[in-house]
Structure formats: structure tokens, C-alpha cells
Amino acid sequence: xxxxxxxxxxxxxxxxxxxxxxxxxLLTLAIYSFLYGDNPVYKVAEHVFVxxxxxxxxxxxxxxxxxxxxxxxxxxxxxxxxxxxxxxxxIIPGLLGLLIFSRFIPRYDWLSxxxxxxxxxxxxGLSIPRVxxxxxxxxxxxxxxxxxxxxxxxxxLLFSGFENLLLVVGVVCTLAxxxxxxxxxxxxxxxxRVGIWFLMIGFGAGFGNTVMARISLLIGRIQFMLYDWxxxxxxxxxSGPGVG
Amino acid sequence: xxxxxxxxxxxxxxxxxxxxxxxGIPACxxxxxxxxxxxxxxxxxxxxEADKSGTRLQVEWTMPTGAERVxxxxxxxxxxxxxxxxxxxxxxxxxxxxxTTETVVRDLWPGKEYEIQLSAVYLPEGQxxxxxxxxxxxxxxxxxxxTLSASVGPYQxxxxxxxxxxxxxxxxxxxxxxxxxxxxxxxxxxxTYIRPIAGLEAVNDAIGRATEMGRxxxxxxxxxGIGDIATIxxxxxLGHIARRAAAYETPIIVPxxxxxVMTAEREIVHQAYxxxxxxxxxxxxxxxxxxxxxxxxxxxxxGIMVREKPAANFFMGYFFAEALILAETGNMTxxxxxxxTDADTQLPFFITACDYTLMGEELYAASAYLSRNPxxxxxxxxxxxxxxxLVAGLLVGVTLATLAIFVAELQPWFEKLLAWLxx
Numbered sequence: 001x002x003x004x005x006x007x008x009x010x011x012x013x014x015x016x017x018x019x020x021x022x023x024x025x026l027l028t029l030a031i032y033s034f035l036y037g038d039n040p041v042y043k044v045a046e047h048v049f050v051x052x053x054x055x056x057x058x059x060x061x062x063x064x065x066x067x068x069x070x071x072x073x074x075x076x077x078x079x080x081x082x083x084x085x086x087x088x089x090x091i092i093p094g095l096l097g098l099l100i101f102s103r104f105i106p107r108y109d110w111l112s113x114x115x116x117x118x119x120x121x122x123x124x125g126l127s128i129p130r131v132x133x134x135x136x137x138x139x140x141x142x143x144x145x146x147x148x149x150x151x152x153x154x155x156x157l158l159f160s161g162f163e164n165l166l167l168v169v170g171v172v173c174t175l176a177x178x179x180x181x182x183x184x185x186x187x188x189x190x191x192x193r194v195g196i197w198f199l200m201i202g203f204g205a206g207f208g209n210t211v212m213a214r215i216s217l218l219i220g221r222i223q224f225m226l227y228d229w230x231x232x233x234x235x236x237x238x239s240g241p242g243v244g
Numbered sequence: 245x246x247x248x249x250x251x252x253x254x255x256x257x258x259x260x261x262x263x264x265x266x267x268g269i270p271a272c273x274x275x276x277x278x279x280x281x282x283x284x285x286x287x288x289x290x291x292x293e294a295d296k297s298g299t300r301l302q303v304e305w306t307m308p309t310g311a312e313r314v315x316x317x318x319x320x321x322x323x324x325x326x327x328x329x330x331x332x333x334x335x336x337x338x339x340x341x342x343x344t345t346e347t348v349v350r351d352l353w354p355g356k357e358y359e360i361q362l363s364a365v366y367l368p369e370g371q372x373x374x375x376x377x378x379x380x381x382x383x384x385x386x387x388x389x390x391t392l393s394a395s396v397g398p399y400q401x402x403x404x405x406x407x408x409x410x411x412x413x414x415x416x417x418x419x420x421x422x423x424x425x426x427x428x429x430x431x432x433x434x435x436t437y438i439r440p441i442a443g444l445e446a447v448n449d450a451i452g453r454a455t456e457m458g459r460x461x462x463x464x465x466x467x468x469g470i471g472d473i474a475t476i477x478x479x480x481x482l483g484h485i486a487r488r489a490a491a492y493e494t495p496i497i498v499p500x501x502x503x504x505v506m507t508a509e510r511e512i513v514h515q516a517y518x519x520x521x522x523x524x525x526x527x528x529x530x531x532x533x534x535x536x537x538x539x540x541x542x543x544x545x546x547g548i549m550v551r552e553k554p555a556a557n558f559f560m561g562y563f564f565a566e567a568l569i570l571a572e573t574g575n576m577t578x579x580x581x582x583x584x585t586d587a588d589t590q591l592p593f594f595i596t597a598c599d600y601t602l603m604g605e606e607l608y609a610a611s612a613y614l615s616r617n618p619x620x621x622x623x624x625x626x627x628x629x630x631x632x633x634l635v636a637g638l639l640v641g642v643t644l645a646t647l648a649i650f651v652a653e654l655q656p657w658f659e660k661l662l663a664w665l666x667x
Binding site (some may be wrong): 004031034037038042043045046049050052053054056057100103112113115116119120122123124127128129131132133136137138140141143144145146147148149150164168171172175178179180181182183184200202203206207210214226 | 322408410413416417436437438439441454467470471472473476503504507511534535536537539540541543544546547550551565567568588589591593595596603604605606609613624625627628631634635637638639641642644645646648649661665666
């Protein structure tokens, strides 16, 4: 084990790796204690989690955004690849960012709306072509298929045709469900009922798929407790899958 | 557009002269390329016309006859170097295969001028081509030898103002905008009908329940940023709920995981309290930032739900894996829960754990439904007409695809349709 007790990576004779494993294990148990109900142990873990993640996020923003993307290009261009002189254009986004702090001055807090408006407008503009491309054109292209396809030998592929028909019916009926400006009665009501069936079948498949993924996450955590944590207190249950 | 031509047309000036040790092939640090190693010649560079963003250059070259094998070495590929004029050339691409004589250099800056240089990479016979996992432009096969061509340029990748390949996107956007504008125009003449949406009918009931119980309401606007459509839709719903909450003097707790979303939501709730005539009842500390971290935020909101015991929980916006954790905790506390999201992977969890769920576009329709604002209603009507057009296009496409099987003359039309839909 790297960082042997008493070495450089040790605190009070305990290796930092073991300390890390213990911290992770205790915090895991503390979070799982919520299954029993709200309790002081969970509260401690929750506050540690929130505090550490918020501070980490702030440090990350400082080191990955403010310094390399604003400070260095403006004041230390020598540290920026492909830049010989200060990039003064960055003063504009810098000022927009600073305007957020106007919220601390009640008289001028309206200024904080400017960067928010800019960001909302920018993202709305960026997302419109993306949505048209991915949610409309790509989906239409994938749905348009012959209802009676033939293979290279000229044989009809009846099952493929049925699949394509199911796809078209599913899309049309689901769109009927999301048609808001007509009462869902008669033909429209029937189509929207079929549409909701398609939706629910799709959600059921998605539900099962995601639960499987969540179970695998749980297995990963249990494996960590059994094969990484327990050995530190002298209980060995074998090497465990993926370990050793 | 190209601004430069061949600066040095002299070929194979460095024939066998340079070994890659200085250019990223560490294994050949001690080797010297024999004179018989040949370098690419006639390097031709032009702007990649298919790329409208101006970040690519197309490079073609020729290898002299007999260059495929030199003694115990075999030509296995090429490396392409690029640099802004006057700067040190750095590798941008590697091309595996001796027979390849063209490639595209990517990730350039539009408008900047670049010099281009190529090298032929020879490997000892029997050795396999291998590149570094961290730096895929570096060939790490032991004993590899590299011979550099002459540097050519400068060339400028040109960006286009208009990308004709995306004309279909423009057309759909214009058509849809026109429909919505027409709906705005006609909305002044007659009222627009909207079918009942159960989840939205229940919003007012949930507010009433919280008021009767004397407990607060919790509003979570998802975990995506302020630019996300679902977040914007959720903030419009928040405005409606906050107006009711102000009128009934029911506290509303809004924990946020994004500082900008928090700022915007404070504005919205404040405005709602002003509109309700109760600006003094507005409590900004009820709309607060927790953390950007997905599960840090989730654990905190779970804690709020079990400690504050809100009578109504609203989960509106874009959610990820935390959806079920939030909804299940809320369910455990006995709160009435209304969720709305366009995250199709999370909808099943909200449907199972919440009392009402707004699916996909129902979330976008919520602001029109709740406010009954004629313009928003007209927009909704416009969206519906857009769906009719989509269905019509789809049915035409499927009919054409089916008929094209039997009528050969229709096949080109079908292919044209598919090509038009292609991005």
C-alpha cells in the first residue's frame, strides 16, 4: 500500500489512503442513515457535503475560469498560448460578470438583470437551431421509412414493415397527445389515448433500464465497503471483483 | 478562401534529415534517418469547403515512387504539423496508412494564417503503428523514423457567414415563426382553447392545501442552468405560484443550485409579491443558493423536506439522477407533489413518485395555461399548428418511401427528401 504508516503520506502514523477510505466509508454510512430517518449524523454529512462541494466549486471556477479565461488574457498574456498582447475584448464579459455583484447595492441591483438577460438570450439563440436539428429534422429523418420494405433479393420484409408502421403510429399519436388547442374527444381523444400508451411503454422501459444502472451504483458502493474498508479493520472477504 | 500559396516548392528538402526525437517520437531519439528515406512532396493545402466554421484546412500530398519501403523500414503513415506563421510547428493530426494522401487538419482558428508541414513515418518492419493515448498525434512505436517535407503556407481557414447545409434549419425556423406570428395576430379576434392539463389544474389545489395546513411550499427548478428552456419554463411557473403564495401569505422555499438561477428567481418572486400587493411579505432569504454539486444539492433539499415539512413540493425543470431521490423523499413526508420536466429519462421516476407530472411539452405549456395570457395562448396554438405540419410532412415522407419501392421514378424524390432532412 503506498504511503506506508510513518512515511511522508501519513498523519499520526496512519497512511492518508487509509484515512481517505475511512472518511469515505463513514460518510457513506452517514448518508445511508437517512433511510432510517433524519438524524444528527446525516445532518453532519449533509452539511459537510454541501460546504465542501460549494467551496470546491468556487475554487474550480477561480482556477479554471477566472484566472485562465479572464485574468491571464487581460493582465498576463505571456502565460496564454497564441496571445501576444492583452485581449481587451474580455473587459466586456468581465464587466457583465461584475454587474452580478450589484445585487449587494439595493439602489443599483437592477443592473444584475443585464448579465442574466444576456445569458438567457444567448442560450435561447443557441438552442433554437440545435432543437430544430436534433428534435425535428433528425427525428423526422429517422421516422420516415417504407411500410413495405424489400431486401436485396426483392423479398418483402413484413416484420420490418410492421415495425416501421408502429413507429409512425406511435409518433403521430404521441404528437396528438401533446396537441393542446383541441378537445381530446372523438378521433383526437382516441389518438391521444394510444399516444399515452406509447409514452408509458417507453417510460416503463426507461424506468427498468435506469433502475438497473442505479443498482450497479449501489453494488459499487457495497463493494467499496466490503473490499476496501473492511480490510482496514482486519476483515478480509477476498479480493473482490475488480480489486487486486 | 486561401491567402497563401506554396512558399517553398522545393521538395523533400529534409529527406531523411530529421528524426522524430525532437517532434514527439521518443523511441527514435538516437536514430538518424538514412538518406534513402523519402518525405511527402507536392503538399497542397486549401480551405475545407465543407467546413463553414473556418477551423479546417484540407491537405493533400504525393509520395515519391518507391517510398513505401526503405531497407528494413516500411512507410506506415504521416504526421501533419501546423503553426501560425513564424511560430514553431506542432503536430495536429496523424494519418495511418501509407496509401492515404489527403486529410483534414482540424481545430484551427478562423482567420489566422497557418504554415503546414508533413512527415512520412517509417516503422521497422513487423512493428505495429501505435499512438500515445494522451497525445494521439504522437507515434510511440519503437524505432519509428520520421522525414519532414518542406513547410508550405501561409494558408487561412475561411469561415462562411452562411452555411447552406443548414438552410433546412433556417426554413423550419422561419416557417414556425411565421405561424406563431399569425397566431398572435388572430389571437386578438378570438379566444384560444386549451385542453385541461391535470398537473396544472392541481397547482392551485396544492397551493390551497399548503395554505390550509399553514405549511410552506417547496419549489425546485431543476439542475440545469439559466439558459436551459426547461429552467426558463419553470421560472414562469414559479412566478404564478409566487403570486398565489403572496396572496395567501404562504411561504415558498426555493433552494437553488445555480447562482444565476437564484438571482433570477429572486427577481421573479419579488415581482410576484409586488403584483399581489404584498411587497413587504417578500422574504429573499427563502430563495437561496446551496451548491452546484448535484448530490450535495440533493442531500440538502432532502434535509429541507424532512425538517421544514412543506405541504406541497414542485419539481419543475431539467433533472438528472437526483429526480427519484427528491421525489421519493417528498413522497415520504406526505407532501402533495407536482413535477414537470422534459428530461425523458427522469419522467418515469416522477410519474411513479409524484401525484401529478407534466411531461415534456406540458411543462412549456404551463405558463400559457396558468396565466391565460392571450399572447402565450396564441404561441401555444402556433406550436400545435407546427405539430400538424410535422405530422403532414411525416406522412408524406412515409408514403413517398413506400411508393418508391414500387415506382422507381419516385426514388430520386425520396432520396432528395432524406437529403434535405440531413444535417
